[in-house]
Amino acid sequence: MATYVALLRAVNVGGRSLVMADLRATFAKLGFADAKTLLQSGNVVFAGEKRSTAELERLLEAGTEKHHKMQVDFMVRSAKEWRDIVAANPFPKEAKADPGRLHVLALKGAPAAGAELALQAAIKGPETVRVIGKNAYIYYPDGAGASKLTPALLEKHLAHRGTARNWNTVLKVLALTQ
Numbered sequence: 001m002a003t004y005v006a007l008l009r010a011v012n013v014g015g016r017s018l019v020m021a022d023l024r025a026t027f028a029k030l031g032f033a034d035a036k037t038l039l040q041s042g043n044v045v046f047a048g049e050k051r052s053t054a055e056l057e058r059l060l061e062a063g064t065e066k067h068h069k070m071q072v073d074f075m076v077r078s079a080k081e082w083r084d085i086v087a088a089n090p091f092p093k094e095a096k097a098d099p100g101r102l103h104v105l106a107l108k109g110a111p112a113a114g115a116e117l118a119l120q121a122a123i124k125g126p127e128t129v130r131v132i133g134k135n136a137y138i139y140y141p142d143g144a145g146a147s148k149l150t151p152a153l154l155e156k157h158l159a160h161r162g163t164a165r166n167w168n169t170v171l172k173v174l175a176l177t178q
Helices: 020-029 053-068 079-087 092-097 115-122 151-158 167-177
Strands: 002-008 033-038 043-048 074-078 102-107 128-132 135-139 162-166
Touching (some): 002 079, 033 167, 043 167, 151 162
Antiparallel strands (some): 002 074, 033 043, 102 162
16 A cells, blocks of 8 residues: 545635545545544545556546536545655755745646746746645745735646645644555
8 A cells, every 4th residue: 555645736726616525435435544634634545556656646536427427527646655755855944934924835747947047037926946756835025815926826837737825734634654
């Protein structure tokens, strides 16, 4: 058995509601053992047979649509990939001093070469972005709420859908994988 992290995009925001107990039940119906959720924003740690994360994403998306009549994007990482996300953090000072303003954007795929530079050039505020593989690390010194660095701008330049979690949540998810 392998351990995985599944992040759901845009649940329990904007009127799209999915109860985490129902989500855990769906994981069980799909054959995944011991699914644990964190918060109400769609963070799931679960165990299952070793598979590619892309295959798991497709399976979870289809299962959620079948059982909840809801189209939701999943971004799945193995427990090792999640540990690597934490270890590769290019903003260690910010993670320690201001973890609520450091976000990890888990993407469906790795952006093309040059995407990070194009995104950085498009940013009109003080935000800083670093892309490592299928993840973007974003530091919002003035907070994400009022930032002009919107999900639409991120996805336009990185050319992949994604979902973000602040550093506090990233670490809590890491603890669930242990």
